[in-house]
Amino acid sequence: MIHQLNPKIYHNEFKMLEPRPNDYALCFLGRNVLVDGNDNLFRIKDSKGNAQFLFEIDEERFFLVDEIVVEYIEKDITYFRYYQPQHLAFAVLTGSSLYEFYRNNTYCGRCGMPMQNHEKERSKFCMCGHIVYPKIAPAVIVGILDEQHRLLCTKYRIPRSKYHNYSLVAGYNEIGETLEDTVRREVYEEVGLRVKDIQYFDCQPWPITSSLVIGFFCKVDGSTTIRLDQNELCEATWFTQEDLFPSQDETTLTHFMIDYFRQGKI
Ligand SMILES: [Zn+2]
Structure with a gap:
């Protein structure tokens, strides 16, 4: 990565x-x-x-x-x-x-005056007392497994995203949620499944979107019938280990997780 x-x-x-x-x-x-x-x-x-x-x-x-x-x-x-x-x-x-x-953060979002760099920490401050720190947006990536130990891979709908390789369910954490809450909500919103046994896997800073992405594997809880969020995705398919090809993209946690599954490590 x-x-x-x-x-x-x-x-x-x-x-x-x-x-x-x-x-x-x-x-x-x-x-x-x-x-x-x-x-x-x-x-x-x-x-x-x-x-x-x-x-x-x-x-x-x-x-x-x-x-x-x-x-x-x-x-x-x-x-x-x-x-x-x-x-x-x-x-x-x-x-x-x-x-x-x-x-x-050139200008204060509270009073509109110029902000200054802090000399003791990575922050900017205004004379009105407002301090801002670099914002990092937590997001989850979810490897969903069914009872036959298949992995659910998704594709984003074009042109909403230029990215068109297989991916995993993913989304941003929202205020008031634990990361496990985010996993449950994003999975239900994107593919209509309920999940259980949510296990932390690994994480990755992703500066292109100022994010920290946190990977989880989990199991389907109940029905495996997919209800696709067609605004965001165009495909969601269950893959066995043998169905998947080695990833060509070694930069992301998503592909590390897909490859981890493909190699039979989970
Ligand atoms: Zn201010």
């Missing part, structure tokens, strides 16, 4: 560091990141203006900068999902999520 950087280590302890010429300089324009003509990331020496320290991966430091002063091209951040080396893919996507936090 994209966040698994082993043997490298992601360090996001909050620090106020001064940039050095060869540190990485992440500069974003909306959903795009600026790179050179060979898709390489820029360094501090290629930038000017404010440089906000974001995080380190091993000894490499990454800063958010205002401006790149050499020739650049723009790349949609989703291009970096499959970028190599993988730790730079993770750095761009995580950096873009932090960029959204800083950009979206």
